[in-house]
Amino acid sequence: MNVHHLELFYYVARHGGVSAAARAMPYGIQQPAISAQILQLEDALGVTLYQRRPFQLTREGQALYDFISPFFGGLGEMSDRLRGGGEKRLRIAAAEVVQRDYLPELLARMRRRVKGFHFTLAHGRQQEIETLLAAQEIDIGLSTLMEKTAANIEARELIRLPVVLLVTRQSGLVKAAQILEQDRIDLPLVTLDSRDVLPRAFQSALRQRGLEWMPSLEVGSLDLVVRYVAEGFGAGLALRHPRVDLPDTVKALPLEDFPALSFGALWTGRLSPLGETFLAEATALAAELM
Structure with missing residues (x-):
């Protein structure tokens, strides 16, 4: 057999x-x-x-x-025993902005709640997180979410994040319509990689409005989007994350009629009790941020 x-x-x-x-x-x-x-x-x-x-x-x-x-x-219990108490270890993946601005507080809450809690951390956005989950290399991921997840991947929305355009304060721009209503948009667009959910959702919303504005610069993180905008290389596409401050030289122009993006947790199968605790703490923190 x-x-x-x-x-x-x-x-x-x-x-x-x-x-x-x-x-x-x-x-x-x-x-x-x-x-x-x-x-x-x-x-x-x-x-x-x-x-x-x-x-x-x-x-x-x-x-x-x-x-x-x-x-x-009994395989799960044996796996925990071989890992030396794996029931208190959680394998997490998240993008850099989450790792920097939200995970430290979330992990501190977990340590207060679960004695002996420890974790491993990997970098990833949704597609990378789903790959890691399928390979059983992580237990849970935190990411901006696309409308659909891969088969067998569970998702729970924690918060919705508004989409914004970043420009320099010296540009004189006060609303996004000043850019989007131009017959031909010459301002360079700075975005994440075009495969990321944010630029994909933005391009879809532009097409629905009969607009065209293709990225000129694709960078590896939202921090780099901010940096390139601050240096005057164009307008940046970003999400307005709670508690994340922009440099004094950069301001955000809301895209009020563009749909906000969902941010949430991803996992596969049934979460362990430790994973459920982590998800509960993440949900509580997201509610506070809102």
Whole structure:
């Protein structure tokens, strides 16, 4: 028997069906792939393991589940034991602005609440975080969110962030419409990488309004967007983060009719109790920031 097929069957039997199993799997796998591999397992054994509609284990399926359940059900506990108390260690990923301005306070709250709490930290935006989650390299990520997440990735919105244009104070600009209502926008646009959710959402909103303004400079962080604007290299596309101050030479022009972007937490499968605690603290902090 293929051990991977047995693992998939364990999740199907435990959660009562293929679709529920796909949501609970600790790594990304599509429902059709699960179904196909369960069929391979049944072919190898020469028996039907469960009725599809409504879901119900057969006698053979129940016997197999009872046999493999102690092993697969105990893997999480064994993993924690081998990591030396991993139940108090959380693996987190977040973008640099979150790491700098919000995570220190959030982590300090966790230390006050969970004795012996420790963590690892990786950099990433949504697509990178989803990749890390699928590879089981992190437990939870904090990121600006696109409308859709990858299969098996859970998301919870924590706060909505307004989109703004950054300009120098000496530019004389007082509202975004002074830029967007031009027949031809010559002002260079400084943004994050075009694959990031912020410039993608901005370009989509421009197209809906029949406008065109392509990036001239793509930089690696929102801090760099601010820096290039401050140096007079163009207007910057940014999010208005709470408690993040701009340099005196830079001001933000609200894009009031542009949709705000969702910022939230990402994870896969069922969060551990430690992960649930972290999410609760993150939700409380976001509420305070609002």
